[in-house]
Amino acid sequence: MAKQEQPMINIHRQNPPAWFKQADFGIFIHWGVYSVPAYAPVESEDFDTIKKHHSIRYMYKHTPYAEWYANGLRIPGSSVWQYHHEHYGDHTPYSSFAKSFQQTAQHVDVEKWADMFAKAGAKYVVVVTKHHDGFVMYDTDVANPQADDYHLNFDFVGELAQAVRKRGLRFGVYYSSLLDWTFTPKSIRTAADMMLGNDQSQTYLDYAWDQWHELINRYHPDILWSDIGYPVDPRLPQLFKDFYQAVPEGMVNDRWGSYPNWLRHSFNKPLFNLGAKIVTGRSNKGKDTPPLYYDYRTLEYTADWHGTDYFETTRGMDKSFGYNQYSRPQDYITADEVRQIVAKVRPQKGRLLLNVGPEKDGSIPPYQERILQDLAERQP
Template sequence: MINTSTMVAPWWQQAQLGIFVHWTPASVPGWAPPYDPAGRAHLGWTSYGEWYENSLRFPGSPVSAHHRETYGSRPYTEFGGDFADALSGWDPAEWARRFRAAGARYAVLVTKHHDGYCLWPSEVRNPHRPGWHTPRDVVGEFAEAVRAEGLRFGVYYSGGLDWTFQPRPIATAADTVAAVPRGAYPAYADAQLRELIRRYHPDILWNDIAWPAGRAAIRNLVEYYRFTVPHGVVNDRLYPYTPLWRALRLPGLRAAYNSWERRTVVSDEGFVPKKPPYYDFRTPEYSHYTGPDPFEITRGVDHSFGYNRNSGDDSFIGRDALAALLGTVRSDGGNLLLNVGPRGEDATIPPEQQRRLDWLGEAAGVGSAP
């Protein structure tokens, strides 16, 4: 069932530009250290703002120091309440207009990131953090808004990590794989993703990290999705769970895996995922792709996906670089999935991020949103 370009939906092949939206409780503090190429191997020091809760688990990390100075001993879970309160000012129609004005043909919303917080009132109960979701149906409203502007709609779901089920601190690639939850989590993740498919019929199914069950379970899930959404497409991060992943907690195997990962997966600032059994398109992250498969370059407008108020002017992609990136991706026959990270405290897209969307719209001759 490994895909070829002839099997991918024509609408996706012709889309060229999509908008990714990372918007989680971590968007409330919205803080991460600047990107440091020399220190990127330790995920407690990552510039990805959406990893805030994991970074807090390392007492010596920059995020921990910032949190102590700004919030004292306030637990991360309280940001969920702040996030939900700010939704009263959220206007999904305005976002959709801005994405359409940028020339995008689709938009992918993070429905649940690694912190386990759901942007829809899921009927699948989280046994560790009851009520850890928005009371407002953000996913449904977002889907309706972008579709009203003529865009396709996709859901991102963190199948491989959920820190409400497995709070082990993650420092390296081996830690990431070893932290894929087991126990009740595989059934929980399967039920939630099927709920998203059943409720919202997403045009794109965008899983992240891995999947907590084996190949047969993934096949059944993908078949259910294809039956429900025949024109839909699936990304390349549904890696089947294997018991060997738990062995990566052993120091020797951990070091060997991290070394292999750096040699074979890490590329440029980001990485190119390994091929899973079932997929339609590849998703290089902050990287390039030269393979034969349909592909989608994914990256933020700065060095983070979630909002990072600590990003300086030099952290953001420039106008010429953005135009060159989109031009290269188009000429190579792929898509660009450019991310925005809205603020958690007021549900708005920061000006420096919106400016990049405006540049894309001007280059495409679409014009700015009203």
């Protein structure tokens, strides 16, 4: 007990629990208000290709991620901005989609989802509980001071957790810690915007702190999956202590820094590292500087990992995580390619977290469903 009371300097579980070592394949779920417009430009390349050949500014203006719709809408002239004004007019805010989503979301069948995931061979499921748009995917008791009733009015997350655990799968929660666009009106267009365009007020710090604890106390998730980063908060080590006390075999990913760790290895590395040093006062020399807090590393739309840590590569079935109704057959991965990725990363202490992006009513799009069925038909 005395050891647990000592201040935590860093977190890095080098020998994770057995369940995680065996979990070579999982399902990610991006479902939210962005599933209503369900749009991203299909002519954009996938994330890995964009980061290798384009600038960050290009990425945010032409993002293939439908779940970033709200940010694209804040960038005049972007693909999303043009689409929105053509289909919804000049006076329809993104937040107006929330009311219709609250209604259509009630049709979700989490038992059907869980059956499909288990039959496809998934060992764990991670669900988005709040993406960058700030909409919360369960009946939270933590009030958002910037957006009233901006959440689902039933316990979707709890129902899903029960359904997947009933089938022997582990359950994790994703939460956008650093970004919440209900608190910040400015668009993200550059690396500087990403590093500086987040709310550091005590109000937001308390909001994220309270909601993370709500997730831990309600659902006892096996994984805490933070995205982008975490605002500067001296209480962060205590959050992990509280989590491990509640879930001794729990795991945390690596996106808990005060600026986006994963961007450091993308786009213009020297320029980004210089900007990060100016903003944070820390130098980040070298190809890979591990974050302070993590149990395993995360990659996005690539399986090229050269480190020694346990890791996870994540990607959508097409070029988006959120549902994009305009995705074409050629944009989708095949079940055989899924198997190849799992076979590649497994010997390197890796796993694939493959995303499912449901439609606004919770139905899994036909093309995504076929991939899951194909995986189920050829289980080892």
